[in-house]
Amino acid sequence: MSIQQIHDPDSSLGDEHKIVDRIYNAVMQQNLPPMTKLSESTICESFGVGRMKARRALLLLASQGIVELRSNRGAFVASPTKSDADEVFEARIHIEPSLTAQVAKRIDARGLKALTKHINKEKAARRSGDRQEIIRLSGEFHVLVATVSGNGFLARTLRELVTRTSLIVAMFGSGKASCCRDDEHEQILEAIKNRDAGRASDLAREHLEHIQLDLDFSQTHQPEPDLVSLLKAR
Incomplete structure:
Protein backbone atom coordinates (compact mmCIF):
# COMPACT_ATOMS: atom_id res chain seq x y z
CA MET A 1 0.00 0.00 0.00
CA SER A 2 1.37 3.43 -0.91
CA ILE A 3 1.66 6.16 1.70
CA GLN A 4 -0.95 8.25 -0.07
CA GLN A 5 -3.39 5.35 0.10
CA ILE A 6 -3.36 4.87 3.86
CA HIS A 7 -7.08 5.41 3.58
CA ASP A 8 -8.61 2.13 2.42
CA PRO A 9 -9.84 2.93 -1.10
CA ASP A 10 -13.32 1.77 -2.01
CA SER A 11 -12.91 -0.11 -5.29
CA SER A 12 -16.20 1.39 -6.48
CA LEU A 13 -14.56 4.83 -6.34
CA GLY A 14 -11.48 3.96 -8.41
CA ASP A 15 -11.54 7.05 -10.65
CA GLU A 16 -12.25 9.33 -7.72
CA HIS A 17 -9.30 7.95 -5.75
CA LYS A 18 -7.01 8.39 -8.77
CA ILE A 19 -8.00 12.05 -8.81
CA VAL A 20 -7.52 12.36 -5.05
CA ASP A 21 -4.09 10.69 -5.15
CA ARG A 22 -2.81 12.82 -8.03
CA ILE A 23 -3.95 16.05 -6.41
CA TYR A 24 -2.53 14.85 -3.08
CA ASN A 25 0.84 14.16 -4.72
CA ALA A 26 0.80 17.56 -6.44
CA VAL A 27 0.20 19.21 -3.06
CA MET A 28 2.92 17.12 -1.38
CA GLN A 29 5.39 18.11 -4.12
CA GLN A 30 4.30 21.75 -3.73
CA ASN A 31 3.30 21.93 -7.39
CA LEU A 32 -0.28 22.86 -6.54
CA PRO A 33 -0.19 26.08 -4.49
CA PRO A 34 -2.78 27.12 -1.92
CA MET A 35 -5.74 29.08 -3.31
CA THR A 36 -5.54 27.34 -6.72
CA LYS A 37 -9.05 26.94 -8.13
CA LEU A 38 -9.99 23.33 -8.92
CA SER A 39 -12.91 23.55 -11.29
CA GLU A 40 -14.99 20.49 -12.07
CA SER A 41 -14.54 21.11 -15.79
CA THR A 42 -10.74 21.12 -15.47
CA ILE A 43 -10.79 17.88 -13.48
CA CYS A 44 -13.12 16.31 -16.05
CA GLU A 45 -10.76 17.32 -18.87
CA SER A 46 -7.63 16.22 -17.01
CA PHE A 47 -8.91 12.78 -16.01
CA GLY A 48 -11.50 12.02 -18.67
CA VAL A 49 -14.31 11.63 -16.15
CA GLY A 50 -17.82 13.01 -15.75
CA ARG A 51 -18.84 15.81 -13.42
CA MET A 52 -20.28 13.45 -10.80
CA LYS A 53 -16.93 11.72 -10.31
CA ALA A 54 -15.12 15.06 -10.26
CA ARG A 55 -17.56 16.30 -7.62
CA ARG A 56 -17.13 13.19 -5.45
CA ALA A 57 -13.33 13.52 -5.67
CA LEU A 58 -13.52 17.14 -4.51
CA LEU A 59 -15.70 16.09 -1.59
CA LEU A 60 -13.13 13.45 -0.61
CA LEU A 61 -10.34 16.04 -0.83
CA ALA A 62 -12.37 18.46 1.27
CA SER A 63 -12.90 15.77 3.93
CA GLN A 64 -9.09 15.45 4.16
CA GLY A 65 -8.53 19.20 4.49
CA ILE A 66 -6.74 19.44 1.13
CA VAL A 67 -9.51 21.39 -0.58
CA GLU A 68 -11.88 24.11 0.61
CA LEU A 69 -15.40 24.21 -0.85
CA ARG A 70 -16.66 27.79 -1.00
CA SER A 71 -20.32 28.57 -1.51
CA ASN A 72 -21.07 29.86 -5.03
CA ARG A 73 -17.34 29.98 -5.83
CA GLY A 74 -16.28 26.35 -6.15
CA ALA A 75 -13.32 24.34 -4.88
CA PHE A 76 -9.88 25.71 -4.05
CA VAL A 77 -6.68 24.20 -2.71
CA ALA A 78 -6.75 24.98 1.01
CA SER A 79 -4.98 28.18 2.00
CA PRO A 80 -3.70 27.96 5.59
CA THR A 81 -3.15 31.02 7.76
CA ASP A 214 12.23 28.27 8.50
CA LEU A 215 8.77 29.57 7.58
CA ASP A 216 8.45 33.14 6.35
CA PHE A 217 4.97 34.56 6.95
CA SER A 218 5.72 37.73 4.99
CA GLN A 219 5.42 35.88 1.66
CA THR A 220 2.20 34.32 0.46
CA HIS A 221 1.99 34.73 -3.33
CA GLN A 222 2.20 31.66 -5.53
CA PRO A 223 1.78 31.60 -9.34
CA GLU A 224 -1.22 29.76 -10.79
CA PRO A 225 -0.14 26.44 -12.33
CA ASP A 226 -1.36 24.98 -15.62
CA LEU A 227 -3.79 22.52 -14.03
CA VAL A 228 -4.52 20.40 -17.08
CA SER A 229 -0.81 19.85 -17.81
CA LEU A 230 -0.10 19.19 -14.13
CA LEU A 231 -2.91 16.71 -13.50
CA LYS A 232 -3.39 15.01 -16.85
CA ALA A 233 -2.27 11.38 -16.96
CA ARG A 234 0.80 10.82 -19.09
Missing part, protein backbone atom coordinates in the same frame (compact mmCIF):
# COMPACT_ATOMS: atom_id res chain seq x y z
CA LYS A 82 -0.38 31.65 10.28
CA SER A 83 -2.82 30.57 12.98
CA ASP A 84 -3.42 27.31 11.08
CA ALA A 85 0.34 26.79 10.83
CA ASP A 86 0.77 27.30 14.58
CA GLU A 87 -1.98 24.77 15.31
CA VAL A 88 -0.61 22.17 12.89
CA PHE A 89 2.90 22.36 14.32
CA GLU A 90 1.57 22.33 17.87
CA ALA A 91 -0.33 19.12 17.06
CA ARG A 92 2.66 17.53 15.36
CA ILE A 93 5.00 18.42 18.22
CA HIS A 94 2.53 16.83 20.65
CA ILE A 95 2.22 13.64 18.59
CA GLU A 96 5.44 12.88 16.73
CA PRO A 97 8.17 12.90 19.41
CA SER A 98 6.32 10.39 21.61
CA LEU A 99 5.27 8.35 18.58
CA THR A 100 8.88 8.22 17.34
CA ALA A 101 10.01 7.12 20.81
CA GLN A 102 7.46 4.30 20.76
CA VAL A 103 8.67 3.22 17.32
CA ALA A 104 12.26 3.11 18.65
CA LYS A 105 11.14 0.80 21.46
CA ARG A 106 8.95 -1.53 19.41
CA ILE A 107 10.06 -1.51 15.77
CA ASP A 108 10.65 -4.88 14.13
CA ALA A 109 12.94 -5.91 11.27
CA ARG A 110 10.25 -5.24 8.67
CA GLY A 111 9.71 -1.70 9.94
CA LEU A 112 13.45 -0.98 9.98
CA LYS A 113 13.74 -2.27 6.43
CA ALA A 114 10.91 0.02 5.27
CA LEU A 115 12.44 3.11 6.93
CA THR A 116 15.93 2.31 5.64
CA LYS A 117 14.60 1.83 2.11
CA HIS A 118 12.82 5.17 2.34
CA ILE A 119 15.96 6.98 3.55
CA ASN A 120 17.89 5.47 0.64
CA LYS A 121 15.27 6.89 -1.73
CA GLU A 122 15.70 10.31 -0.11
CA LYS A 123 19.48 10.08 -0.59
CA ALA A 124 19.06 9.09 -4.24
CA ALA A 125 16.68 12.00 -4.86
CA ARG A 126 19.15 14.43 -3.28
CA ARG A 127 22.03 13.06 -5.36
CA SER A 128 20.03 13.47 -8.55
CA GLY A 129 18.78 16.92 -7.55
CA ASP A 130 15.14 15.89 -8.01
CA ARG A 131 13.54 18.62 -5.90
CA GLN A 132 9.96 17.44 -6.36
CA GLU A 133 10.85 13.92 -5.27
CA ILE A 134 12.86 15.25 -2.31
CA ILE A 135 9.87 17.27 -1.14
CA ARG A 136 7.46 14.34 -1.54
CA LEU A 137 9.72 11.85 0.23
CA SER A 138 10.50 14.31 3.02
CA GLY A 139 6.83 14.53 3.93
CA GLU A 140 6.18 10.84 3.52
CA PHE A 141 8.98 9.89 5.95
CA HIS A 142 6.87 11.22 8.81
CA VAL A 143 3.81 9.28 7.69
CA LEU A 144 5.90 6.13 7.31
CA VAL A 145 7.18 6.41 10.89
CA ALA A 146 3.55 6.48 12.03
CA THR A 147 2.68 3.60 9.70
CA VAL A 148 5.40 1.28 11.04
CA SER A 149 4.17 2.00 14.57
CA GLY A 150 1.15 -0.14 13.69
CA ASN A 151 -1.31 2.53 14.81
CA GLY A 152 -3.56 3.08 11.80
CA PHE A 153 -5.42 5.99 13.40
CA LEU A 154 -2.19 7.91 14.05
CA ALA A 155 -0.96 7.12 10.54
CA ARG A 156 -4.11 8.67 9.06
CA THR A 157 -3.84 11.64 11.43
CA LEU A 158 -0.20 12.21 10.48
CA ARG A 159 -1.05 11.94 6.81
CA GLU A 160 -3.52 14.82 7.17
CA LEU A 161 -1.12 16.89 9.28
CA VAL A 162 1.76 16.32 6.83
CA THR A 163 -0.47 17.30 3.91
CA ARG A 164 -1.46 20.48 5.73
CA THR A 165 2.22 21.12 6.45
CA SER A 166 2.98 20.86 2.72
CA LEU A 167 0.32 23.50 2.06
CA ILE A 168 1.79 25.69 4.81
CA VAL A 169 5.32 25.33 3.41
CA ALA A 170 4.06 25.99 -0.13
CA MET A 171 2.48 29.22 1.10
CA PHE A 172 5.03 30.45 3.65
CA GLY A 173 8.17 28.44 3.01
CA SER A 174 11.53 30.06 2.51
CA GLY A 175 14.05 28.24 0.34
CA LYS A 176 15.26 26.32 3.38
CA ALA A 177 11.73 25.25 4.34
CA SER A 178 10.86 23.70 0.98
CA CYS A 179 11.78 20.29 2.38
CA CYS A 180 13.33 18.71 5.45
CA ARG A 181 17.01 19.35 6.18
CA ASP A 182 19.39 16.87 4.59
CA ASP A 183 20.50 14.60 7.40
CA GLU A 184 17.83 14.94 10.08
CA HIS A 185 15.77 11.96 8.93
CA GLU A 186 18.92 9.84 8.89
CA GLN A 187 19.68 10.87 12.47
CA ILE A 188 16.15 9.93 13.56
CA LEU A 189 16.48 6.55 11.84
CA GLU A 190 19.84 5.95 13.53
CA ALA A 191 18.28 6.62 16.94
CA ILE A 192 15.43 4.23 16.10
CA LYS A 193 17.91 1.54 15.00
CA ASN A 194 19.78 1.97 18.29
CA ARG A 195 16.52 1.66 20.25
CA ASP A 196 17.32 5.04 21.81
CA ALA A 197 13.79 6.26 22.47
CA GLY A 198 14.86 9.44 24.26
CA ARG A 199 17.15 10.59 21.46
CA ALA A 200 14.60 9.63 18.80
CA SER A 201 12.00 11.76 20.57
CA ASP A 202 14.36 14.73 20.97
CA LEU A 203 15.44 14.59 17.33
CA ALA A 204 11.84 14.42 16.11
CA ARG A 205 10.95 17.51 18.17
CA GLU A 206 14.01 19.47 17.02
CA HIS A 207 13.32 18.51 13.42
CA LEU A 208 9.77 19.88 13.53
CA GLU A 209 10.96 23.05 15.27
CA HIS A 210 13.50 23.60 12.48
CA ILE A 211 10.81 23.31 9.81
CA GLN A 212 8.59 25.77 11.67
CA LEU A 213 11.42 28.26 12.22
Whole structure:
Protein backbone atom coordinates (compact mmCIF):
# COMPACT_ATOMS: atom_id res chain seq x y z
CA MET A 1 0.00 0.00 0.00
CA SER A 2 1.37 3.43 -0.91
CA ILE A 3 1.66 6.16 1.70
CA GLN A 4 -0.95 8.25 -0.07
CA GLN A 5 -3.39 5.35 0.10
CA ILE A 6 -3.36 4.87 3.86
CA HIS A 7 -7.08 5.41 3.58
CA ASP A 8 -8.61 2.13 2.42
CA PRO A 9 -9.84 2.93 -1.10
CA ASP A 10 -13.32 1.77 -2.01
CA SER A 11 -12.91 -0.11 -5.29
CA SER A 12 -16.20 1.39 -6.48
CA LEU A 13 -14.56 4.83 -6.34
CA GLY A 14 -11.48 3.96 -8.41
CA ASP A 15 -11.54 7.05 -10.65
CA GLU A 16 -12.25 9.33 -7.72
CA HIS A 17 -9.30 7.95 -5.75
CA LYS A 18 -7.01 8.39 -8.77
CA ILE A 19 -8.00 12.05 -8.81
CA VAL A 20 -7.52 12.36 -5.05
CA ASP A 21 -4.09 10.69 -5.15
CA ARG A 22 -2.81 12.82 -8.03
CA ILE A 23 -3.95 16.05 -6.41
CA TYR A 24 -2.53 14.85 -3.08
CA ASN A 25 0.84 14.16 -4.72
CA ALA A 26 0.80 17.56 -6.44
CA VAL A 27 0.20 19.21 -3.06
CA MET A 28 2.92 17.12 -1.38
CA GLN A 29 5.39 18.11 -4.12
CA GLN A 30 4.30 21.75 -3.73
CA ASN A 31 3.30 21.93 -7.39
CA LEU A 32 -0.28 22.86 -6.54
CA PRO A 33 -0.19 26.08 -4.49
CA PRO A 34 -2.78 27.12 -1.92
CA MET A 35 -5.74 29.08 -3.31
CA THR A 36 -5.54 27.34 -6.72
CA LYS A 37 -9.05 26.94 -8.13
CA LEU A 38 -9.99 23.33 -8.92
CA SER A 39 -12.91 23.55 -11.29
CA GLU A 40 -14.99 20.49 -12.07
CA SER A 41 -14.54 21.11 -15.79
CA THR A 42 -10.74 21.12 -15.47
CA ILE A 43 -10.79 17.88 -13.48
CA CYS A 44 -13.12 16.31 -16.05
CA GLU A 45 -10.76 17.32 -18.87
CA SER A 46 -7.63 16.22 -17.01
CA PHE A 47 -8.91 12.78 -16.01
CA GLY A 48 -11.50 12.02 -18.67
CA VAL A 49 -14.31 11.63 -16.15
CA GLY A 50 -17.82 13.01 -15.75
CA ARG A 51 -18.84 15.81 -13.42
CA MET A 52 -20.28 13.45 -10.80
CA LYS A 53 -16.93 11.72 -10.31
CA ALA A 54 -15.12 15.06 -10.26
CA ARG A 55 -17.56 16.30 -7.62
CA ARG A 56 -17.13 13.19 -5.45
CA ALA A 57 -13.33 13.52 -5.67
CA LEU A 58 -13.52 17.14 -4.51
CA LEU A 59 -15.70 16.09 -1.59
CA LEU A 60 -13.13 13.45 -0.61
CA LEU A 61 -10.34 16.04 -0.83
CA ALA A 62 -12.37 18.46 1.27
CA SER A 63 -12.90 15.77 3.93
CA GLN A 64 -9.09 15.45 4.16
CA GLY A 65 -8.53 19.20 4.49
CA ILE A 66 -6.74 19.44 1.13
CA VAL A 67 -9.51 21.39 -0.58
CA GLU A 68 -11.88 24.11 0.61
CA LEU A 69 -15.40 24.21 -0.85
CA ARG A 70 -16.66 27.79 -1.00
CA SER A 71 -20.32 28.57 -1.51
CA ASN A 72 -21.07 29.86 -5.03
CA ARG A 73 -17.34 29.98 -5.83
CA GLY A 74 -16.28 26.35 -6.15
CA ALA A 75 -13.32 24.34 -4.88
CA PHE A 76 -9.88 25.71 -4.05
CA VAL A 77 -6.68 24.20 -2.71
CA ALA A 78 -6.75 24.98 1.01
CA SER A 79 -4.98 28.18 2.00
CA PRO A 80 -3.70 27.96 5.59
CA THR A 81 -3.15 31.02 7.76
CA LYS A 82 -0.38 31.65 10.28
CA SER A 83 -2.82 30.57 12.98
CA ASP A 84 -3.42 27.31 11.08
CA ALA A 85 0.34 26.79 10.83
CA ASP A 86 0.77 27.30 14.58
CA GLU A 87 -1.98 24.77 15.31
CA VAL A 88 -0.61 22.17 12.89
CA PHE A 89 2.90 22.36 14.32
CA GLU A 90 1.57 22.33 17.87
CA ALA A 91 -0.33 19.12 17.06
CA ARG A 92 2.66 17.53 15.36
CA ILE A 93 5.00 18.42 18.22
CA HIS A 94 2.53 16.83 20.65
CA ILE A 95 2.22 13.64 18.59
CA GLU A 96 5.44 12.88 16.73
CA PRO A 97 8.17 12.90 19.41
CA SER A 98 6.32 10.39 21.61
CA LEU A 99 5.27 8.35 18.58
CA THR A 100 8.88 8.22 17.34
CA ALA A 101 10.01 7.12 20.81
CA GLN A 102 7.46 4.30 20.76
CA VAL A 103 8.67 3.22 17.32
CA ALA A 104 12.26 3.11 18.65
CA LYS A 105 11.14 0.80 21.46
CA ARG A 106 8.95 -1.53 19.41
CA ILE A 107 10.06 -1.51 15.77
CA ASP A 108 10.65 -4.88 14.13
CA ALA A 109 12.94 -5.91 11.27
CA ARG A 110 10.25 -5.24 8.67
CA GLY A 111 9.71 -1.70 9.94
CA LEU A 112 13.45 -0.98 9.98
CA LYS A 113 13.74 -2.27 6.43
CA ALA A 114 10.91 0.02 5.27
CA LEU A 115 12.44 3.11 6.93
CA THR A 116 15.93 2.31 5.64
CA LYS A 117 14.60 1.83 2.11
CA HIS A 118 12.82 5.17 2.34
CA ILE A 119 15.96 6.98 3.55
CA ASN A 120 17.89 5.47 0.64
CA LYS A 121 15.27 6.89 -1.73
CA GLU A 122 15.70 10.31 -0.11
CA LYS A 123 19.48 10.08 -0.59
CA ALA A 124 19.06 9.09 -4.24
CA ALA A 125 16.68 12.00 -4.86
CA ARG A 126 19.15 14.43 -3.28
CA ARG A 127 22.03 13.06 -5.36
CA SER A 128 20.03 13.47 -8.55
CA GLY A 129 18.78 16.92 -7.55
CA ASP A 130 15.14 15.89 -8.01
CA ARG A 131 13.54 18.62 -5.90
CA GLN A 132 9.96 17.44 -6.36
CA GLU A 133 10.85 13.92 -5.27
CA ILE A 134 12.86 15.25 -2.31
CA ILE A 135 9.87 17.27 -1.14
CA ARG A 136 7.46 14.34 -1.54
CA LEU A 137 9.72 11.85 0.23
CA SER A 138 10.50 14.31 3.02
CA GLY A 139 6.83 14.53 3.93
CA GLU A 140 6.18 10.84 3.52
CA PHE A 141 8.98 9.89 5.95
CA HIS A 142 6.87 11.22 8.81
CA VAL A 143 3.81 9.28 7.69
CA LEU A 144 5.90 6.13 7.31
CA VAL A 145 7.18 6.41 10.89
CA ALA A 146 3.55 6.48 12.03
CA THR A 147 2.68 3.60 9.70
CA VAL A 148 5.40 1.28 11.04
CA SER A 149 4.17 2.00 14.57
CA GLY A 150 1.15 -0.14 13.69
CA ASN A 151 -1.31 2.53 14.81
CA GLY A 152 -3.56 3.08 11.80
CA PHE A 153 -5.42 5.99 13.40
CA LEU A 154 -2.19 7.91 14.05
CA ALA A 155 -0.96 7.12 10.54
CA ARG A 156 -4.11 8.67 9.06
CA THR A 157 -3.84 11.64 11.43
CA LEU A 158 -0.20 12.21 10.48
CA ARG A 159 -1.05 11.94 6.81
CA GLU A 160 -3.52 14.82 7.17
CA LEU A 161 -1.12 16.89 9.28
CA VAL A 162 1.76 16.32 6.83
CA THR A 163 -0.47 17.30 3.91
CA ARG A 164 -1.46 20.48 5.73
CA THR A 165 2.22 21.12 6.45
CA SER A 166 2.98 20.86 2.72
CA LEU A 167 0.32 23.50 2.06
CA ILE A 168 1.79 25.69 4.81
CA VAL A 169 5.32 25.33 3.41
CA ALA A 170 4.06 25.99 -0.13
CA MET A 171 2.48 29.22 1.10
CA PHE A 172 5.03 30.45 3.65
CA GLY A 173 8.17 28.44 3.01
CA SER A 174 11.53 30.06 2.51
CA GLY A 175 14.05 28.24 0.34
CA LYS A 176 15.26 26.32 3.38
CA ALA A 177 11.73 25.25 4.34
CA SER A 178 10.86 23.70 0.98
CA CYS A 179 11.78 20.29 2.38
CA CYS A 180 13.33 18.71 5.45
CA ARG A 181 17.01 19.35 6.18
CA ASP A 182 19.39 16.87 4.59
CA ASP A 183 20.50 14.60 7.40
CA GLU A 184 17.83 14.94 10.08
CA HIS A 185 15.77 11.96 8.93
CA GLU A 186 18.92 9.84 8.89
CA GLN A 187 19.68 10.87 12.47
CA ILE A 188 16.15 9.93 13.56
CA LEU A 189 16.48 6.55 11.84
CA GLU A 190 19.84 5.95 13.53
CA ALA A 191 18.28 6.62 16.94
CA ILE A 192 15.43 4.23 16.10
CA LYS A 193 17.91 1.54 15.00
CA ASN A 194 19.78 1.97 18.29
CA ARG A 195 16.52 1.66 20.25
CA ASP A 196 17.32 5.04 21.81
CA ALA A 197 13.79 6.26 22.47
CA GLY A 198 14.86 9.44 24.26
CA ARG A 199 17.15 10.59 21.46
CA ALA A 200 14.60 9.63 18.80
CA SER A 201 12.00 11.76 20.57
CA ASP A 202 14.36 14.73 20.97
CA LEU A 203 15.44 14.59 17.33
CA ALA A 204 11.84 14.42 16.11
CA ARG A 205 10.95 17.51 18.17
CA GLU A 206 14.01 19.47 17.02
CA HIS A 207 13.32 18.51 13.42
CA LEU A 208 9.77 19.88 13.53
CA GLU A 209 10.96 23.05 15.27
CA HIS A 210 13.50 23.60 12.48
CA ILE A 211 10.81 23.31 9.81
CA GLN A 212 8.59 25.77 11.67
CA LEU A 213 11.42 28.26 12.22
CA ASP A 214 12.23 28.27 8.50
CA LEU A 215 8.77 29.57 7.58
CA ASP A 216 8.45 33.14 6.35
CA PHE A 217 4.97 34.56 6.95
CA SER A 218 5.72 37.73 4.99
CA GLN A 219 5.42 35.88 1.66
CA THR A 220 2.20 34.32 0.46
CA HIS A 221 1.99 34.73 -3.33
CA GLN A 222 2.20 31.66 -5.53
CA PRO A 223 1.78 31.60 -9.34
CA GLU A 224 -1.22 29.76 -10.79
CA PRO A 225 -0.14 26.44 -12.33
CA ASP A 226 -1.36 24.98 -15.62
CA LEU A 227 -3.79 22.52 -14.03
CA VAL A 228 -4.52 20.40 -17.08
CA SER A 229 -0.81 19.85 -17.81
CA LEU A 230 -0.10 19.19 -14.13
CA LEU A 231 -2.91 16.71 -13.50
CA LYS A 232 -3.39 15.01 -16.85
CA ALA A 233 -2.27 11.38 -16.96
CA ARG A 234 0.80 10.82 -19.09
